[in-house]
Amino acid sequence: MQSTNIIAIANPALEAELAAAINNKTKPPGSLGRLEHLAAQIGLIQQTTQPALHEPAIIVFAGDHGVVAEGVSAFPQDVTWQMVENFLADGAAINVFARQNAIALHVVDTGVNHDFGPREKLLNMKIAGGTRNFAKEAAMTAEQCQAAMQNGAELVAGLSGNVLGFGEMGIGNTTAAAALMHKLTGIPVADCVGAGTGLTTEGIRHKQAVIEAAVSLHADANEAADVLATFGGFEIATMVGAMLAAAQRRMVLLIDGFIVSSALLVAARMQANILDYCVFSHQSDESGHARMLQALQVKPVLQLDLRLGEGTGAALVYPMLQAAVNFLNQMATFASAQVSGKSSD
Structure with missing residues (x-):
C-alpha cells in the first residue's frame, strides 16, 4: 500500500479563531465540556470555523481467525458468517443504530471462512477464508x-462523505487484538486479555497462555507491519488501510471498541498524526480497552459498558458530533443575542 504522510491538524491561528468562536457563544466558557473540544477538533480537521458533517458512513469489516483452533472463543467460528447474514438482513444492533442516525452502513467480507456467493449488499474483498x-x-x-490494507484504502476512495466509523465481526478477533496490543505497547498479556464473547475465568487463562506462547514463537516480529501480519486478522489489516486513507482525506474517524482500537494502534505506529483525526467513541467493557486507550493517551467520549463491537459505539457517538458542529454554527453569540458577557472584573 502506497501511503503519503498524514498531516497534523495543529494550526495556532485557526485554533485561536475556533476558541474565540466557541467562547463567544451564549454560555459560560467551557460549559459544554467535551462538545467544545469536539467542535474545535472537527474545525481543525476541516480547516474551518464553520465545520459541517455530511454523508456519514460506518464500515463493518468481517473476517475469520485461524487461532480459534486453539479454543480461545466461547462461540464457534460459524457465528462470523451467520452474523454477516444478520447484517445483510438489517437485523443486528449496528443496523438499528446506523438507521436511527441516518448513517450509511457497508459490510465487507475481508476473509470470512464461508462462501456467500454474489450478494448485492456485501462487498467482497476476501483475501482468504x-x-x-x-x-x-x-x-x-x-x-x-x-x-x-490496499483494499481498505480502496474502500475509502469510494466514499463521498467526511465522517467514517469502523466496526468489525470476527470470532477470535479479541485474541488477535490482545496480541497486537501486547506487542505494540509492552503491556503484559494478562492485562490485555479479556472474556471476549464470554469466556470463563479458565478460558481467559487459556487464551492468555496461547498468546504468550505465540509471542515467544514470533519474537522477531516487532515493526508495526510485521506485528500486524503475524498476529492480526484480515478485517484488522483492512481497517488499518482504511483508517490511514481516511485520515489522509481529512475525514473524521469514529473509533469503536477494543478490536477497532487495536487496528488504530497499528495505524498510529505507522503514522502518529492519525490520532488527530480520531474520535474515540467509548471505552469498551472488554478488559484491556481502558489500558489501550491510556497507551494511546486518548479519552473516550462515552462510557456505556458496551462490548458488542460491530461499530455500535461509533454509531451511538455520532449525534454528539452533530451537536458539537451545530452549536458552533447555530448558537447565538453574546453580541447577536444582546446578552451580557462575563465581567472583566
Whole structure:
C-alpha cells in the first residue's frame, strides 16, 4: 500500500479563531465540556470555523481467525458468517443504530471462512477464508497483509462523505487484538486479555497462555507491519488501510471498541498524526480497552459498558458530533443575542 504522510491538524491561528468562536457563544466558557473540544477538533480537521458533517458512513469489516483452533472463543467460528447474514438482513444492533442516525452502513467480507456467493449488499474483498493459526505460524503473509490494507484504502476512495466509523465481526478477533496490543505497547498479556464473547475465568487463562506462547514463537516480529501480519486478522489489516486513507482525506474517524482500537494502534505506529483525526467513541467493557486507550493517551467520549463491537459505539457517538458542529454554527453569540458577557472584573 502506497501511503503519503498524514498531516497534523495543529494550526495556532485557526485554533485561536475556533476558541474565540466557541467562547463567544451564549454560555459560560467551557460549559459544554467535551462538545467544545469536539467542535474545535472537527474545525481543525476541516480547516474551518464553520465545520459541517455530511454523508456519514460506518464500515463493518468481517473476517475469520485461524487461532480459534486453539479454543480461545466461547462461540464457534460459524457465528462470523451467520452474523454477516444478520447484517445483510438489517437485523443486528449496528443496523438499528446506523438507521436511527441516518448513517450509511457497508459490510465487507475481508476473509470470512464461508462462501456467500454474489450478494448485492456485501462487498467482497476476501483475501482468504480466514487467517492461519498464529499459535503455529504467522496469521498472514506480508503480501496478504499489504493487499488487505490496499483494499481498505480502496474502500475509502469510494466514499463521498467526511465522517467514517469502523466496526468489525470476527470470532477470535479479541485474541488477535490482545496480541497486537501486547506487542505494540509492552503491556503484559494478562492485562490485555479479556472474556471476549464470554469466556470463563479458565478460558481467559487459556487464551492468555496461547498468546504468550505465540509471542515467544514470533519474537522477531516487532515493526508495526510485521506485528500486524503475524498476529492480526484480515478485517484488522483492512481497517488499518482504511483508517490511514481516511485520515489522509481529512475525514473524521469514529473509533469503536477494543478490536477497532487495536487496528488504530497499528495505524498510529505507522503514522502518529492519525490520532488527530480520531474520535474515540467509548471505552469498551472488554478488559484491556481502558489500558489501550491510556497507551494511546486518548479519552473516550462515552462510557456505556458496551462490548458488542460491530461499530455500535461509533454509531451511538455520532449525534454528539452533530451537536458539537451545530452549536458552533447555530448558537447565538453574546453580541447577536444582546446578552451580557462575563465581567472583566
